[in-house]
Amino acid sequence: MxxxxxxxxxxxxxxxxxRCAFCSAVVSPKESICPDCVKKLPWVEAxxxxxxxxxxxxxxxxxxxxxxxxxxxxFYYDGRAKSALLRLKFYGRNEAAVxxxxxxxxxxxxEYGSNPADVVCCVPLSESSLLKRGYxxxxxxxxQVAGLLGKPLAANALTKAIDCPxxxxxxxxxxxxxxxxxxxxxxxxxxxGKTVLLVDDVMxxxxxxxxxxxxxxxxxxxxxxxxxxxxxxxxTLVKAIKMSYNAKGSAGLVTKGICSSQMEPANAAGGKTIxxxxxxNSSEPLQ
Ligand SMILES: [Zn+2]
Ligand SMILES: [Zn+2]
Numbered sequence: 001m002x003x004x005x006x007x008x009x010x011x012x013x014x015x016x017x018x019r020c021a022f023c024s025a026v027v028s029p030k031e032s033i034c035p036d037c038v039k040k041l042p043w044v045e046a047x048x049x050x051x052x053x054x055x056x057x058x059x060x061x062x063x064x065x066x067x068x069x070x071x072x073x074x075f076y077y078d079g080r081a082k083s084a085l086l087r088l089k090f091y092g093r094n095e096a097a098v099x100x101x102x103x104x105x106x107x108x109x110x111e112y113g114s115n116p117a118d119v120v121c122c123v124p125l126s127e128s129s130l131l132k133r134g135y136x137x138x139x140x141x142x143x144q145v146a147g148l149l150g151k152p153l154a155a156n157a158l159t160k161a162i163d164c165p166x167x168x169x170x171x172x173x174x175x176x177x178x179x180x181x182x183x184x185x186x187x188x189x190x191x192x193g194k195t196v197l198l199v200d201d202v203m204x205x206x207x208x209x210x211x212x213x214x215x216x217x218x219x220x221x222x223x224x225x226x227x228x229x230x231x232x233x234x235x236t237l238v239k240a241i242k243m244s245y246n247a248k249g250s251a252g253l254v255t256k257g258i259c260s261s262q263m264e265p266a267n268a269a270g271g272k273t274i275x276x277x278x279x280x281n282s283s284e285p286l287q
Pocket of ligand 1: 037
C-alpha cells in the first residue's frame with residue numbers, strides 16, 4: 001500500500017471506523033472481531049465430535065446414521081454468535097456474513113483441509129420464504145466460504161419444493177418427519193460424482209442437513225461434508241451429568257434442574273441423554 005493509500009485509509013477509518021461484527025465496538029482496520037468478543041464468543045473448542053462437530057462434552061452420541069459424513073461449526077448457537085446470526089438472518093447484514101463466513105472457512109480448513117470439496121452448496125429456502133425475505137442467509141454464508149476456498153458455489157443446485165413449517169416451530173421429535181422429502185436437486189450436473197460442502201446457518205437435530213445430504217447423494221454426489229455457522233448445545237455438560245449420575249447412583253438424582261426420572265431408562269443408565277433446556281420440551285437427544 002502506497003503512502004497516499006495509507007493516508008486515505010486512515011482518514012476513512014476516522015470518518016467511518018471499522019466496527020466489530022459482533023458488538024459494534026470500533027476495531028482497528030486489521031481486526032474484524034474486537035478482543036472482548038474474541039474472549040466471550042461461544043467458540044466450539046477441541047476435541048470435537050467427528051460427527052456433529054460439538055465439543056465432546058456437549059455431544060450426546062448418535063443413534064442415527066447421518067447421510068452426511070461430518071458437520072463442523074465455529075460457534076455454538078449462543079450469546080454474541082447467535083445475535084450476529086439473527087442480524088444476518090432477519091436484516092441481511094452482509095458484514096455479518098463476511099465475518100461469520102470467514103470463521104466457517106477457518107473451521108473447514110482446520111477440520112477438512114484446504115481442499116475439502118469440489119463444489120459448495122447451501123441449504124435452500126422455499127420459493128415463498130425467499131420472496132418474503134429477499135435473500136437466503138445460508139447462501140450469503142455459502143458465498144463467503146466458497147469465495148475463500150476458491151470453489152464454485154452451486155447456489156441453486158438444491159431446491160426446497162415443499163414449504164414445510166420452520167424447524168424451530170416444531171418439536172424435536174417432529175423435525176425429522178417435517179423435512180422428509182422436501183428437498184430436491186434441480187441441477188444434477190453440478191453435484192454428480194462430486195464431493196459437496198453443504199453450508200447452513202445452524203444445526204440443531206441435523207434433520208435438515210441430513211435430508212439435503214440424502215437428496216444430494218441420490219442425485220449422484222460422492223460425499224457430503226457440512227459446515228454450519230452455529231451448532232446448538234445443551235446448557236449442561238453431558239460429561240458433568242454423567243459423572244454426577246455415576247457418583248450418586250440411579251435413584252432420584254436431580255442435577256441442576258435435570259431429573260433422572262425424565263430420562264429414558266436405557267439412556268439414563270449410560271448417562272448419555274439429558275433434557276434439552278431451551279430447545280422445546282422434548283427429551284429426544286440432539287442429533
Ligand atoms: Zn466485539
Ligand atoms: Zn456428536
